[in-house]
Amino acid sequence: MAAMNMVQALNSAMDVMLGRDPDVLIFGEDVGYFGGVFRVTDGLQKKYGRERVFDTPITEGGIVALAVGMGAYGLRPIVEIQFADYIYPAMDQLISEAARLRYRSGAEWFAPMTVRAPCGGGIFGGQTHSQSPEALFTHVSGLKTVIPSNPYDAKGLLISAIEDDDPVVFLEPKRLYNGPFGGRPDQPAKSWAGHPDAEVPLEHYRVPLGKANIVRAGQAATVLAYGTMVHVALAAVAECGIDAEVIDLRTLSPVDVETIAASVDKTGRCVIVHEATRFSGYGGELCALVQEHCFYRLEAPIERVAGWDTPYPHAFEWQYFPGPDRVVQALRRVVEA
Amino acid sequence: MAAMNMVQALNSAMDVMLGRDPDVLIFGEDVGYFGGVFRVTDGLQKKYGRERVFDTPITEGGIVALAVGMGAYGLRPIVEIQFADYIYPAMDQLISEAARLRYRSGAEWFAPMTVRAPCGGGIFGGQTHSQSPEALFTHVSGLKTVIPSNPYDAKGLLISAIEDDDPVVFLEPKRLYNGPFGGRPDQPAKSWAGHPDAEVPLEHYRVPLGKANIVRAGQAATVLAYGTMVHVALAAVAECGIDAEVIDLRTLSPVDVETIAASVDKTGRCVIVHEATRFSGYGGELCALVQEHCFYRLEAPIERVAGWDTPYPHAFEWQYFPGPDRVVQALRRVVEA
Amino acid sequence: MDRDQVLQLHIPEPKHRPGELADFSHLRLPLAGEIRRPPIAASAYEIRDLAYELIRVLDDEDRAVGPWAQPLEPAFLLRGLRAMMLTRAYDERMFRAQRQGKTSFYMKCTGEEAVAVAQACAFECGDMFFPTYRQQGLLIARDWPILDMMCQVYSNSADRLKGRQMPVFYSSREAGFFSISGNLGTQFSQAVGWAMASAYRHDRHIASAWIGDGATAEPDFHYALTLAAVYHAPVVLNVVNNQWAISCYQGMAGGDESTFASRGIGYGVPALRVDGNDFLAVYAATRWAAERARSNLGPTLIEHFTYRAAAHSTSDDPGRYRPQDESAKWPLGDPIERLKRHLVAIGAWSDAQHAALVAELDETVRETGRRAEALGTLNAGPLPDPASMFEDVYKEMQPHLKRQRREAGLEPGGTPRPAEGA
């Protein structure tokens, strides 16, 4: 056990896997000698050598293509896309290739790759360093999509993703790298130090894919969240005193419908929170699932709190960011409905 | 007025616009001399010359990039992506560029382009000639997404799309090119001949973007559909005798919430039908909107009928295709709930 | 510069269109034996002239001449001839099967057989292929059963791809033939990844990939060349320039501006340009490149200059966009005919033997076709179990897919609900 922030926990996951499995290798832009612009691969090239942890040209599509080819050979590549905003050039290789290879080849080949990418806002990154494109992946059959919200889960989920034989898009909320963030930029930034979920085993362990986590039990309403929004939801619940159950989805696809449905069956009220733009976002799917499974238990319209349907504006980051005030308002609406 | 199939109607829209506006030009793979693999641009190069209707290299990303640059100059390009399945290499130019240009430049520049692409299954095209990727575009702020279901709308919507100063993804259900298709492949294929929506004015007219169309009024339930599924829904309604209101959305983004909400407020029951895979698809957004707007009028869980969450399998096209039987079952469930 | 000059937009056009006579007299075709054969350690820069030439071995008298002519056993050449002929016979049969409604689609490689077959002969067992849809010859040259290929084309009960893929999108791990993608170009960069993996494991096997002239404009062409160059990947990258990409002539992909082989130079990837209808030239160039790769000298780009003699696919009619007589006028002849004449010239083969082989292969194909059809055709079945369509989306079937399989009435073991309307 050690106290780790999310960067260290992710690094530890890769360290463990590089140590256990000679087929694991890591590549991406600036991940080698430099250790990544967010330092997530820091020290790994030095420890495991240049053939196992190396830099690539700036070619997101090429990076994923290499991973498909290497996976076909029998390796288990972990690739980093420097920002999730830069994953679009790789869409064809991800959707048409990685996601479809097992199916189209009658399971002769598959793509056991993990595509890591920092996502989300909160660091004044403007519209091209703040995006949350998860909905584009969750719609693609054959891909799995994962977003951790704390160091413990980050390591355990990343190990599960690396060991998984299906392609996993692993989104890392960059605002959580160094500390939990409840959506109040005016309050002093917290670090992970002392946080229970920052106690991370040094060795190998898994947090299973496809299983949500009830981070706060409650009776009055259910909040479905993931990534940074888990902390925003917790802050909102703490502030407004509504006894809400907060569920950290952790894996968006395949999603843990059972946990979600059991909670909403109990509370009868549901608020969905994500940082991504609202229209046609992942919240739509959650909304559909909840009403499909819990229609007769619902006491109020399901609320969605999400990023506005605009690009992420540099100067108005905090007007854009779906912070605790918006969650509180939605919670009030569902319990008062 | 003339009887036109959908190919002819789309061709006529472009013909009209090439004739009216010297800034309109068309390019894409095989669209020039040959007139397109589905013949939608047939004869246009001959009529307007090679500079206005021309072939491109096989480079979907490059095609959209050219359109962005031309739009910045002041032209109004129409580009064809040969199959919607091949649009992924263009995602970066579409999302990061076309969709964001107006916003990021403070409206100094914008991308008045129309991106046409045949979509959907029903022609034994297998997984790479059958996809319906609309949800990937509807989630992108700055893009508009349109799908016509008949020749009249196809022409009027395409003219509106071309004249629109925002980038429009214009998806053409290829199974409807030559005739309406109610989802019964064993029945003789119908042509558009004699269909009321196949009477198409020769001249310029618009069908406005953002407005849905009630194609069948009814009281018992609301069916939300678009593209090929409009005809499947009508067939299902005719077969089962349930007095459902069938709404052809026509524009998916921005969507006509008013028409949808008014209908569901009236019927209290809703079935959403699309050919795209279900999980995290556009149906999720519709479901969320309906329950947000009509929660207190809903008498039954909203049902989604959609493509299964698998690639489109070549040999099992008709087991995959969400045909009238599945719509009927869903309709029965909502009215009997 | 004329200050009053206005700009003009140049739109490339092929020299001739339907209604006109084809003419290839503008092509500069070096003589067989004319082009040097550099050492395999040569750099891209040192041999950059070769990217503009055309390596040819078979001369007008059907002899193998020049530095690229290698001593090859007649038996070996006869195996190559046979594989090309079987490929053609197979294509003919499956094309007709599509026309008879037994499947939905088919694509022939007529006129291009030497590329795939000679190359397959130049690689070793265990080397990995990343083909496009026009390299069925790779499978056939590796003695992969055409019965299996037919079953794929028919999506029938014995189709290892379980009816999921369109016809001709084969996959055979056993034959080292990567699953063909419908999305052009993607295999080109993947091959580099496979080759790098082989190098990472200190293996001996190399990779090879194919791409059409048209698809070179896709990003994966650029990824492949960049990445192969940077990591010195042991891969042979092939551009099959068959002059056409559906209705677009090769100039639409930039072939009028420079050769496709020359693309390699600027990446530092040594490039060869070969007469793609000359079995011996294709073989020799491929051996050269394969040796480079296996010797840790890195990638090679080869442009195979050939001609798509048939339609693009069963959905296409080339009469709409190219002169009627173009195929007949193609100056590099037919690859089967040329290798046959060479074998006759060296006394290893005769017209009678050839005719007998044609008949034998036709019979083999016919016979195998009957067996394949007994296993099912797309129109008449039997097909694979439709419940299988929910498998292999993920390694383990996810809960939502199990629910959907149930919804579809396709529980395994249960009575499958018929397809709608079927």
Place this chain on the structure above:
Amino acid sequence: MDRDQVLQLHIPEPKHRPGELADFSHLRLPLAGEIRRPPIAASAYEIRDLAYELIRVLDDEDRAVGPWAQPLEPAFLLRGLRAMMLTRAYDERMFRAQRQGKTSFYMKCTGEEAVAVAQACAFECGDMFFPTYRQQGLLIARDWPILDMMCQVYSNSADRLKGRQMPVFYSSREAGFFSISGNLGTQFSQAVGWAMASAYRHDRHIASAWIGDGATAEPDFHYALTLAAVYHAPVVLNVVNNQWAISCYQGMAGGDESTFASRGIGYGVPALRVDGNDFLAVYAATRWAAERARSNLGPTLIEHFTYRAAAHSTSDDPGRYRPQDESAKWPLGDPIERLKRHLVAIGAWSDAQHAALVAELDETVRETGRRAEALGTLNAGPLPDPASMFEDVYKEMQPHLKRQRREAGLEPGGTPRPAEGA
């Protein structure tokens, strides 16, 4: 070939890393005046040697020599010098402003000023630029007010981009400077579209685009070269090879395998390679390329060989990945220093005049900085109206965005709800 040889994976590494001494002695640097100047109608093939050379005009005695040296008015050169110096002074100031917390981010172009400034001087008014984030010199050379640029960097009340873009992602339609994208490379292919549109309209204006050495691996580099070649687009395509892409040296993008200029050859795009720290060489090469484009001779690729003297951005620390002394050892010197010495050598300038100009520009920047700060800074405001964040997503605000603006409490004219926690 050694049959027992196993494959090895090659991972490129720069010659030297932190803790070691930098050494550029491996670079082959032709002398000034050594490289020929071909006629603008030359084909890519005819001048392919130039892609491996380095066009230099300023020699070691600060004279302008050789065929690329053109007679230029001292006044003209002084304008160029001034723009480079202003660019540097501006960079220094804004870098410090970021360090003082007045904005979130900044990127300098120190050491690369000649590329943007000399090129801006070589184009004509109405020609269109598609830059990356390191060509602020284009705006400054076109006399675009640095006040406007500062307001963008501060996202303040006078920012024409309404606080939406990160610092340095300028846009100025008036100055013919296209909106900078955060996504690398995309502008390169768009420039070809603009150029084609100009040709389509029989206009006289041409386009130019810039891309970094690192970003050449992106697909748009390939699109741009392919499309510009195919349609003979009137565009000048520039690769700014400043040796680094964040922590990756240019070899990681393939620069060890061949020059970036040489990429053009295989597409049929004529390519030049110039000393990017030599104002006169950059100017001359750009004029040559611009004349080609304007004469309907099509595109040119220019590699500017230069050095990123500063950090990648305010978020970066180059001490972590390159030798401490690397910048100082860069053999092509500093572009401002070199042009200054040339002007002194020809008697058009003096050290005293130079010092005075430095002081004047510093004062200009300081003064303008104060005015910009009065219009707001990111940390202290005033900022644009936050309600404006819902505008310009579409031409007309769509209903859902109006609803969201209301939800956000940002009705125009209404009392804006403060940002959460602000």
